[in-house]
Amino acid sequence: MAQHWFCLYVQRIDATKNMARCYTMSIEPNLFGGASLVRRWGRIGTRGKERVVLFKNERHAIECFLVLARKKRARGYRPRPRSDL
Template identity: 55%
Template sequence: MSNPGPVHLRRVDPSQNMQRFYSLSIQPTLFGGASLVRDWGRIGTRGQSMVETFDTGGEADQAMKRLERKKRHRGYRDAFSSQPKR
């Protein structure tokens, strides 16, 4: 498993009063599997969390990449980029 680092995304659209965050990370389980941890919500709030457990790290990695691709397609961008916010 090539455990990628956590992914922190955000989507800000002032015209729609939208300020959202979405975070993905993979953590090992006690039984040799891996868990995909998702956190999301409005920026400035605690938000919600979900943990999905997989038998192998590879499965968790694939799920993380799929979710990241889906969120980027919906307009989410890197939260800690050096580009100015619009």
């Protein structure tokens, strides 16, 4: 299995709606020779929820990763602004 590292952290903050959400995805190898898509989401600062989806190969995991990333972008999630500037 090729080692492609995919990791995404996006957040959606709207003070007028008291909304501060984050969403994280990563593709990781699993013990069965396939790939796992690990998704975590919730309110910023809380433990939130987690879901792991197993795939037989990395290509299917990457396709799912890209579809979910597009959906989050369409819902208003954006990368965290750089705070060191």
